[in-house]
Amino acid sequence: MEEIDLLISARWVIPVAPEPLVHEHYAVAVRGRRIVDILPASEATRRYHAEEHVNLPRHALIPGLVNAHTHAAMTLMRGLADDLPLMTWLQQHIWPAEARWVGADFVRDGTRLAIAEMLRGGTTCFNDMYFFPEITARVAVNLGMRASIGMIVVDFPSAWARNADEYIARGLDEVMDAHKGEGLISTCFAPHAPYTVSDAPLERIRNLSNELERPVHIHVHETQQEIDDHLTHHGVRPLARLDALGLLGPNLVAVHMTQLSDHEIALLAERGASVVHCPQSNLKLASGFAPVAHLIEAGVNVALGTDGAASNNDLDLWDEMRTAALLAKGVAGRADALPAHAALRMATLSGARALGLDEEIGSIEVGKAADLVAVDLGRLETQPIYDPVSHLVYAAGREAVSHVWIAGQSKLVERELTQLNVDELAESAASWAMRIGSSDRAED
Known part of the structure; x- marks a missing residue:
């Protein structure tokens, strides 16, 4: 034997x-x-x-399920400002809370809570986009969690970096180089969105992505307001701008994509880009409906993500699978628009493919x-x-x-975590809730 x-x-x-x-x-x-x-x-x-x-x-x-779009540490903001439009939610609640509270301790405790929730829900790999990504990576390594760590980039300063150049430099040094050879950690570039990152850093990210063969993980076409504002400021839709900058290709992981024309769907398929569908976050923020059935029929790789628990309000890929399957049927007007097997594939192999990990995970295969x-x-x-x-x-x-x-x-x-203490996690979360909640009420 x-x-x-x-x-x-x-x-x-x-x-x-x-x-x-x-x-x-x-x-x-x-x-x-x-x-x-x-x-x-x-x-x-x-x-x-x-x-x-x-x-x-x-x-x-x-x-194992693959959560292709998360902001893991934001689990500490679960339920902070519910039932608000996206930009109101961001500008009046989330961004002020982040400016006050986000640091290494916040990211460490929030990521531990998120990983515990994801493991209890069968998620074995998550693709993250958040500040202090080196802390997220360290927590994932310590807990033996597989993660694609996004090297966050925005134009504006934060507690982690002063400008786009510093974001990129710290990401390369403290995340990508620091975890070379670490089997459970992969990396990607994570410019936040076309409306928060200007052309020069996006062009630099394109060059680095091509050189280092890393995905580019970015929010795109999340709301109609985003499209309208981008047309006002740039004269083109966001996806067209990304295409002109040379970012629309196999490395692109475009998140949300609720506002798409037939031409844009065909272009995504032609360029080999991946889309990450976050149905419950999109529904909760009234962002719109991604045309999932049309994307898949066109040959676009479509994965599933939860988004952050601050806008979902959980990291439950089972709910996302069910919602994605049902919503696709309603949007397409066909009961067979997204069968169960296809929904399961979106939550596993399609997510792995989007992250460039499909040779390693996403299906049960020898090797x-x-x-x-x-x-x-x-x-x-x-x-x-x-x-x-x-x-x-x-x-x-x-x-x-x-x-x-x-x-x-x-x-x-048997439902018991092998490395994390549930009571300690709950106590930590309650402590953060007292601090963050009181400051949010004071802002109001």
Whole structure:
């Protein structure tokens, strides 16, 4: 018998690729960080001797979810200023709170809280955009969480940098160079948006992105007001400006994209850019509806993100999957516009592809990292079962996630986090809420 570190047997193994394959009574064999075999459970116990064998007779085993757009530390602002339009929310509440409170301690505590929430919801990789990205990276490394760390860039000063040049320099030095060779950390450039970053830094980011082969993660076409303001100031729509600057290509990860013409959809497909759909944040801020079905039909890679918990108000990719599938049907006027398998792919392999990580994660395949999630489908709320993938998207939720592994390491066992203390996290969050809430009320 061959020696392996971990054998996971499950009622269903759903690899995502190839779609829509579902294996029944299968097992996944893991040695070190990687998947070494996928085979019938009965055969697996004859072929392999595992240091640990986890038997999940009523569970679906899926790839870890990929949250392709977050502001993790903003979890400490969850519910701070609800039910407001985007620019009112940003300018009158979020930006003043950030100016007062955001620092290394805020980012450390907020990121720990966010990672705990994401792990309990089956997210094994997140793509972040926020200040003090070196702190976010350090927390992720310490907790064994996979993360794509955005090297934030804006034109205006913050507690982290004075100008665009300093943002770029600190990102390259303290994030990208500091984590070279770190298996769980990747990096991307993260200019905030076309309305907060001018042409010169965007051109520099284009050159660096091409040279270093890093994605460019940016909010684009989030609201109609953004489009109108950009036309007033630049004479073109934001996507056209990014195209003229040479940024519209395979490295572009364009977030939100609720305002798109047919021409722009075709251009995204032609250039090979990815779109990150954040349906619940877009709905909550009344930003609009991304034409997801049209994007996918055109050949655009569409991933899923939660946005930050300050505008969602959670980091629950299960809710995003369900909302994305239902909203796509309503917007397209077709019940088959976004099937369950496609929604699951958006939350896994499509997210990995957007981040340039699809050779490493996003599906259960031999040779890939063992980022795996077990979902308990044996509860009353998911009975009877005709199609486990349908249940994952339309009936189950994050409370059904029982086990999580990242690179073969256990992060959640029977709903219990292996490295984080829930009581300590709650106490920290309550302390921040007292400080931030009192200052927000004082501003009002």
